[in-house]
Amino acid sequence: MAKALMSCNLGDGQKASFWFDNWSPLGVLWDIFGNTGPCRLGIPLQSTVADVCGDFGWILPSARSRNVNVIDLRNQLLATTPPSPSRGPDCYSWGLANQKKSHISTKYTWNFFRPAQDRKYWYPAVWFKNSVPKQAFTFWIATLDRLPVRSRLASWGLNTSPLCCLCNMHDESRDHLLLHCTISEQVWFLVLHRLGLPPCSFVD
Ligand SMILES: [Zn+2]
Incomplete structure (x- = not known):
């Protein structure tokens, strides 16, 4: 090569x-x-x-x-x-x-x-000056939908329940865990309220 x-x-x-x-x-x-x-x-x-x-x-x-x-x-x-x-x-x-x-x-x-893809439009939201490396890395992995959430662990053959660790009712996917879970919704409600922003729902 x-x-x-x-x-x-x-x-x-x-x-x-x-x-x-x-x-x-x-x-x-x-x-x-x-x-x-x-x-x-x-x-x-x-x-x-x-x-x-x-x-x-x-x-x-x-x-x-x-x-x-x-x-x-x-x-x-x-x-x-x-x-x-x-x-x-x-x-x-x-x-x-x-x-x-x-x-x-x-x-x-x-x-x-190396195989290179086009630069992602969202990269400045992840990698910016003074970002906290651990948070940036987790955000990046989450945006790529590569978090080791339970449904992914189960799909890899690991002996673990695929159900959400918060509500134990739905499969724990990235979107469910961070956006759609009823407990996550409450967290978002409190955060947005604290920031003085109107509440919003991430459910389609
Ligand atoms: Zn849940």
Whole structure:
């Protein structure tokens, strides 16, 4: 997976591996040709890119080959500037084409590989400056409906009653426990009264 992020910017070709570094427009040539490549192209496994160049440019594979990969490589090499000491040493970069970095970034790599969803519209209500971490975490888990309420514990096969720990009459889901339970409604009534807000019902 990480190979997709590593690339080699060709300089003098002394360091870049012909077969294993991602220096050509085709990508890593070992991935294309496999272990028959060195024999078919007559280029040893340990060759650097500079080894595949002579005084007059690329030492190209046979033009008579009918193999589509060899023809592709030949055409791509012809379109690629050969390595040269005047271009300085080969250097390596990390990242995709539009975000190349000269160093490995853990943050970039993590964000590249993890599946990411759109940012939730409610996140500022959970994560804000001076929030209490424990409360923010619980609120976040509740908003995602991942609280370990009894109905979920029972659905996981735990030997526990699914009934509400407050009223013992309905299944204890997140919505029931925090909003719909008659005892929760009384708590909300008292809280809203204390805050000077009109009472409201969370029942649809
Ligand atoms: Zn209840």
